[in-house]
Amino acid sequence: MLLQQLVNGLTLGSVYALIALGYTMVYGIIELINFAHGEIYMLGAYMGIVTFTLLTTLHLTSPDSGVALLCMMLAAILFCGAYGVTIERLAYRPLRTAPRLSPLISALGVSIFLQNFVMLAQGPRDKGFPELFIQGGIDLPGGRISAIQLFIMATSVLMMFALHLLVRRTKIGKAMRATAQDKQMASLVGIDINQVISVTFLIGSALAAVAGVMIGMYYGLINFYIGYIAGIKAFTAAVLGGIGSIPGAMLGGILLGLIESLGAGYISSEYKDVFAFAILILVLIFRPTGLLGADTSKRA
């Protein structure tokens, strides 16, 4: 039982972590909570289905091949990346010098727009996700890890490691860190701030897209509404870890997934969401900077 709940929690947590990274990176750079981020994840899930349908109706790949999955992931990444960058251009950039409430309202507007857009374009019904080639699992004493759970955890770890390398070892990563530290100073030393912000949205959206495709595979059903609750949960995870901190988002996501799973398993499944949001409130009261967040009082 405990082992099984840990596996369930880690799977869920690694997905939360992927989405939370987008919240945290954007916040770190432009101090905006991008409430449309959950919808990007939802679009990723839809793009996965659309791509799969295209591939199979055109007989380009067999439905249970790894190639199909790879194409779904890549299509979702490209599509959502483009979406993320475009949203920033249209909805946030014009408001960059406006009072902080304006871009936040704009983000909520984008979120509602995208939800309804997908509802109208794809229909209000649940869509069944194709059963991909990842079947079976490993039986352990007192639990079972399904192949898909392993796949989700492995992919998430891989993505997080890649992000870590990108931020720490590349030129654009350095520019991102510099921008997060001090936008004005960074632009004075010749960093193209607009480009850095676009790249941040691109990376955050790509991670959310991967999360979307994976959650579609994991649950088997998606609808236009899944971005809302996932977005709120991932935001909670980002706050728990410390908004603006990349390792914080990873830790927060994993912790939140575990808290939810264990709470549902041992206390009550009906209060699953209550645990998550109780954590959010507690963190905000006792440690507003989160577990790994930097003390931002100097900046404010």
Added chain:
Amino acid sequence: MMGRPWLSLWKALAFIILVAANAHAGSTIKVGVAGPLTGDQATLGQELKNGAIIAAEEWNAKGGLFGQQIEIVWGDDQHDPKQAVAVANKFVNEGVVGVIGHFNSSCSIPASTIYRDGKVVQLTPASTNPLFTERGLWNVFRVCGRDDQQGSVAANFILRKLKKRKVAVLHDKTTYGQGLADETVKALEQGKIKPVYHGGITQGEKDYRPVLTAIRQSDPEVLFYGGIYPEAIMLTKQMRELGMKTIFISGDGVWAKEFTGIAGKAAEGAFITFTPDQTKIKEAQGVIKRHKEKFGAEVGAYTVYSYVAATLLFEAIAATRSTDSVAIAEHIRKTKWKTALGPIQFDKKGDVLVSPYVVWEVRGGKFVEIQ
């Protein structure tokens, strides 16, 4: 807006005039149809809609009701009780004579008192919770059966047919789901069986692995679920993924092609309590055929029920030659009806006198009636 209050006043006036004008534009007889027309239960709403459309078209083709055409007004309650109340108020304001709906008991019950106060007859094709008719309202009827009947059929099937003793019970905390689960537990306890697990889940979620893991601890032979098909799909899929061999049993809310279609192999061998096969009722052949012609699909679980509910309402309006809801309700109550579901008669409360439930099994991706 702040500096020009006269503008908003003018708008409000215009709105009132428009609404008033609308209320007087009555050369049609309005009938409301309410259910989850969008959202995750849109399939069920669609069934309700199609049945009512066929009935209204038949009557309108015959010249309508005493020379007036029937106009259907749609209400989307998204299976949310709050929405249902809003829809009910809208219907009353629009002056509908009767309502076919709602689908979910959690919506039908709060809406029914608004219909009573607004003098509207309500016929539900699908709400099975006993409470709907138990509160002694004069305006409510149900064409389908009740969960106390359904629950005892499920419990008897588990005890006598499957001969299982370890039963876990799960529900979606809605009026329908929890009601059905509770009735089943009551019937099980009469057979001296206490469920090894009894709990609720949240509708609309996608991950039930934590609760299923907890259920697996008690090692049940059977899982009875009170709820609707979207959650049933998730439960069966994730149960099999966790390596559970537990038999899945549920009620009429899961009798939907999505369940067998999307859950696929995981749904195989599941048992569902539902009414006998409608395609075998000779009176139903006509409506089934018209449905196929018009919508190019087989009827759903409650399409024929919706058709029958609408037809009863139209016949009662025609027979009383009035739109007086009290007279219409009285007429529905005292008449021995011949319907597409066979003969129907209502008791004082508004329930049908005979409502047989049987057990269906999922075999080869299809529902098959087994007893």
